[in-house]
Amino acid sequence: xxxxxxxxxxxxxxxxxxxxxxxxxxxxxxxxxxxxxxxxxxxxxxxxxxxxxxxxxxxxxxxxxxxxxxxxxxxxxxxxxxxxxxxxxxxxxxxxxxxxxxxxxxxxxxxxxxxxxxxxxxxxxxxxxxxxxxxxxxxxxxxxxxxxxxxxxxxxxxxxxxxxxxxxxxxxxxxxxxxxxxxxxxxxxxxxxxxxxxxxxxxxxxxxxxxxxxxxxxxxxxxxxxxxxxxxxxxxxxxxxxxxxxxxxxxxxxxxxxxxx
Numbered sequence: 001x002x003x004x005x006x007x008x009x010x011x012x013x014x015x016x017x018x019x020x021x022x023x024x025x026x027x028x029x030x031x032x033x034x035x036x037x038x039x040x041x042x043x044x045x046x047x048x049x050x051x052x053x054x055x056x057x058x059x060x061x062x063x064x065x066x067x068x069x070x071x072x073x074x075x076x077x078x079x080x081x082x083x084x085x086x087x088x089x090x091x092x093x094x095x096x097x098x099x100x101x102x103x104x105x106x107x108x109x110x111x112x113x114x115x116x117x118x119x120x121x122x123x124x125x126x127x128x129x130x131x132x133x134x135x136x137x138x139x140x141x142x143x144x145x146x147x148x149x150x151x152x153x154x155x156x157x158x159x160x161x162x163x164x165x166x167x168x169x170x171x172x173x174x175x176x177x178x179x180x181x182x183x184x185x186x187x188x189x190x191x192x193x194x195x196x197x198x199x200x201x202x203x204x205x206x207x208x209x210x211x212x213x214x215x216x217x218x219x220x221x222x223x224x225x226x227x228x229x230x231x232x233x234x235x236x237x238x239x240x241x242x243x244x245x246x247x248x249x250x251x252x253x254x255x256x257x258x259x260x261x
Contacts, residue, residue, distance in 0.1 A: 024222040028234045029210045033145065033250050036209045036242075037116050038062040040254055041143045046111030050135075052100050052128070053118035057083040063114065064093060071110075075099045101127035105135045113142040117250070120146050120184045125196065133200035133257045142201060145209070145252040146188035152247040153215040154178035160216070177214040190246040193253050201255040208241035208248025210234070 022030065038059065041049060047068060051060045054072035056079060063070040072087075073096045074080045080097050087093040098104050100115070101124045113132050119125050132142045148154070157178045164171050180187050194203055212218040222230045241248035 023219055024227070024230050025210075025213050025219050025234060028231070028238075029213045029249060032238060033209045033252075034059050034062055034116060036207060037114060037143055037145050037252055040207070040252060041112045041114045041141075042068075044111075044141075046141075048110050049112040049114065050103075050105075050110045052103075052113060052115045052132075053121070054083055054095070055079050055118075057086045059114060059116050060093065061086070069094070071096065073098055073100070073103070101131065103128075103131040103135055107134055108137045108140075109135045111137055111140050113140070115142070115144045117145055117147065119144055119196075120180070120186055120188045123185060125186065129197050130200050132255075133197075136257050138257060140257065141204070142197075142255040143252060144193070144197075144255065145250055146193055148190055148208075148245075148248055148251045149178060149180060149187050150189040150191070150246070151211070151213075151249050153212045153218070153249055155247075156212075156215050188251075190248075190251045193251050197253070197255045198258075200258055202258045204254045204256055206245040206254070207252045208243070208245030208250070209238065209252060210249040211237040211241040211247060213249040 041063060042065070045068075048071070049063050049068060050071045050073060051063060052073050054060045054074050055076075057072060060070060060072045060083070069092065071094045072080075072083055074083065075098065077097055080095055084095055087095070096104065100118070100122050113136060115128070115132075119128065122128050129142075136142060154177070157176065161171055161176065175181065186192070190206065194206065197203060222234065225233065245251045
């Protein structure tokens with residue numbers, strides 16, 4: 001018998017990743033992803049932006065700018081309280097507690113909607129996408145990023161694991177990074193993300209962020225190389241990921257409300 005997954009109101013990224021310090025490839029990933037999403041979200045100087053599942057407010061801090069209304073929304077009272085404390089003196093950063101699947105805003109309210117790495121935690125992702133289309137202005141944009149479990153890193157990781165098992169090499173018995181965590185409601189991939197917004201949203205394009213993140217040989221190499229060399233190598237692969245999102249570690253999609261036909 002199928003059951004509806006419970007809403008994880010206390011989730012934070014620390015559940016999936018330790019609070020650090022991180023190896024170089026993880027440091028690069030955690031810096032690159034929000035930077036790319038913020039770049040896409042602020043293109044065209046939008047007047048009003050909504051960060052859905054804003055959590056502790058890290059991305060929201062990037063979206064704030066003079067003359068721009070930057071709103072945060074989260075279903076978790078506990079996480080939103082951390083966000084409120086962060087922006088306690090910022091009257092220009094309204095914060096709302098509500099589920100992403102039922103956004104408490106009027107039609108055509110926002111120029112941009114941002115959702116970074118949270119869509120695959122939502123109980124009803126399609127409901128959120130319908131709501132995003134509803135509250136976007138006709139020329140608005142939704143910028144949505146999810147982890148890609150068909151990334152080059154995941155493909156190589158699975159292949160390496162199968163080979164080691166076939167050769168009788170001892171392997172880690174817990175959950176591997178290419179397997180979705182239990183708090184995800186679906187397996188995110190580039191191909192799936194491209195289809196998720198239809199019919200309410202029209203896909204304008206996808207970009208990729210980072211490549212080979214968490215693949216053990218790559219992670220080990222990045223730790224052993226001199227820091228400037230490692231950084232140059234990661235940036236070079238990131239430029240490939242930007243243009244070939246199907247193999248990127250995280251896929252960022254840009255959508256607009258579907259035009260009436």
